[in-house]
Amino acid sequence: MAYAEEEGIIEEEMSAAGYEYNVQWTFEGPALFASGQTQIAFDVSTIEAARLANQRDMNLTVAAKMMTDNIGMVLPADSEYAPSQTGGQQETLDKIVEDDARIGILGWSAGHIPIDQILMSEIWGKALQPEDGDFNVVEANPGALPELMKEGEIVMAANSPAHGSGEELMSGEFVDLFYGSDEISKRDLGIAPLINTVVTDEFMENHRPAVEAAVRAWNRGTDWFYESGVDDIPGNSTYMEQFGVEDPEVAEYITKWHLTADYKDIPSAYETDTPIYHDDPYIDDEWLAMNEQFMNNAVEVGQAPENWQDLVTYAKL
Known part of the structure; x- marks a missing residue:
């Protein structure tokens, strides 16, 4: 999205659809x-x-698949x-809980929380x-968590190369215990999104062209990321800022880390x-089936309402 905004792609697509827009960059989305x-x-x-639909009496539409829980x-x-040192994932979590x-x-509203809750409950009994x-x-912002860990204030942090731990994971100073969607996939529990494009049913009905334009802008940004990100991001301060790094080498590592199927040999890569x-x-259809599988598993462990299919609609744009 930073690329799409910088290159005027969002403006181009939204204007062509007849809409003005404002972007808010926030973790409180x-x-x-x-x-x-x-x-x-x-x-x-x-x-x-x-x-949200269950708690706020809203009817919502999922209009695009964007990122899995990384x-x-x-x-x-x-x-x-x-x-x-402990012997594995279960032993690490057992020791952390035992030692308090x-x-x-x-933050409790962050996108990784529901998936982590499912994994903790379903797999590790926590x-x-x-x-x-x-x-x-x-609770702390992503960039602060690695520093808190270095200072000994916390022993484990919700993070990733793109959320503040890039340099440490690249160098081996930090190691990953798991990544949400990677762990979900390994255990055949479906596919776990971190973010989707979501609108109210009413907005979709009245302003579908705006939704289509926004997703087109995202798609064009993603095309650039896959085709040119490894070359264009390192050394570009605007794009490196999105990863919270200034070192081009670290930015290159983070970019490659996102391209999971192509870079298996880098530190902390997805399995x-x-x-x-x-x-x-x-x-x-394939993503829809896997996401429905994940949602049904979420219901079984009490992390999603049983009638979720009555609350959420999928739209194929």
């Missing part, structure tokens, strides 16, 4: 959308849409809680909850071929 302050949400997942749990490689050690998240949960949790950015954001 779901809250803004729920309160009616934004009309086209590029940062609400299917599961968040189902929860946030995971990251630890210092030399930590006593690192899986190399603090972990960091991006409750990640704001109240009566198993973990001692600190699966699950895409982070979908190269085609338009909803297709």
